[in-house]
Amino acid sequence: MQNQNDDIRAALLRKSRSSKLERRGKFISWLCIAIIVVVVFAIFGFVAYRGLSTFFGTKVTLWNFLSKTAWAPGTTDASGVPKVGALPMIVGSFGVTLLSALLATPFAIGAAIFMTEISPRWGGKILQPVIDLLVGIPSVVYGFIGLSVVVPLIRHVFGGTGFGILAGTFVLFVMILPTVTSMTVSALRAVPRNYRQASLALGATRWQTIYKVVLRAATPGILTGIVFGMARAFGEALAVQMVIGNAALLPQNLISPASTLTSVLTSGIGNTVMGSLENNALWSLALLLLLMSLAFNLITRWIGKRGAMK
Template sequence: MNKIQKQLLKPSKATRQDQMGKIISLICVSFIMVLTVSIIGFIAIHGMATFYENHASITNFLFGTEWNPGKLGPDGKPQVGALPMIAASFAVTLLAAVIATPFAVAVALYMTELAPKRGARMLQPVIELLVGIPSVVYGFIGLVVVVPAMRISFGGTGFGVLAGAIVLFVMILPTITSLTIDSLKQVPDSYRKASLALGATKWQTIYKVILRAALPGILTAIIFGMARAFGEALAVQMVIGNASLMPSSLITPTSTLTSQLTSQMGDTIMGTLPNNALWSLALVLLLMSVFFNILVKVIGKRGEMK
């Protein structure tokens, strides 16, 4: 084989760059997969320790209402009833989503269907600014403004599910709005033109055609917003009251999974029952995150089928 043939068979610089890029990408993807599996395994091992080391009952954990991991109940088992935190987490999340969805859809429709280009360009930075505000700022505003307003309006301490839902409403609003805007923009213009050509008004086209075509994307946006609300810790902790009590109303102090974790984790010793119980709460949060992701996938597939 002469020198010219060897030169022709030698990989070019572009080919070597492509191979190097594939190797680097594979290393990064593998690292992310190993990291994800490690985090899930770490949380699962520590979360299940409450049941196989401390002999707590899974049924009592999911449906019990007494949360006092430092003491044993009359039956000799740990008092790790997490139902108040689970119920409060779902209540705050659902209420925040119910409040935020109409506002988010209305803003998204205005920006995509009604507003002139200049108006849409002015609103976009406002939405992006809401995303960039730290959680502690939202929590502090809720503590100074929302909680006193709840106290004046409804009595009591002002802390509770309603105060937490109002704070989360503002926090998840830009998330739902941005994803809803993307969904509305993906609706083909031919749908709009065909509807108007058949004699439908602008509002009939929006309601009967655009919203229905973009419904899977809007539902996905709502679920993403709920996922963020469910995992929010600091802002909710500042306005919900942090009492491990079953919420009897929207204005009574209670505690969510995240607020209980952030307020108690630093006061426990690794490997003890109180610490393991908190890891069990973290495991519930992880399972809910997985549930939200599966729900997004299911809705996305149904949207593709249509």
């Protein structure tokens, strides 16, 4: 009898096959998470190490890097300080990002309202395939179109070479429009239907309901979409490089050749020696890009938390 009870107790305490599989699955999941975390921190650490090397053992200061306008890392000025002023690229990056976001936002909101509030059936059939197609087009195709159509058009209308922030703005406008539109559509569809019904029951018109109820309720989601679009515009390299002119000069206007952080990186990183000041200066630009990406992510999370608190 005692042996039988011991056998029963051992059978009950023995781990089942499903329990072993569950523990194995948890281990694999935690291992994958740990690898992702290590890779992310390794990338941040490597870029920070290479980027901060510019400011150690040289006469370059962070203020000079952010405020000076001369970019020629292989040369020095009269005081012997290397010319690594990143201000022209910073201005160019923020210029094309902000202008493209300002241009894309009204079109994205209008398309999203049509797809969700005015004509959901026809809007989904007509606009959704167009948005999906725009998302799938490679950035080099956008760059070729901008080089063949946008740049000559700007040259014909405004004069000059046609290269500059304005050309980059039009190219990025088309590139980020699908992102902002898709996220705006999702935000509008997430608004509860009873909000609309309550507004209409109180005597509001359809447009009053859309403007004063639906759009206001979906504001956090719309702002998140705009920030995501800005993040993509800020990090875009190839398409912008093809139409902005790649001149490391402080832009005087929207139609003068300029450059962005990404365009200088892509054009110069293969022409420098690892460990040299020229190479470290480019890594400093990469670090600045990485910090801006982190800032965009933090802004997105902040908007999400603010929206959840309402």
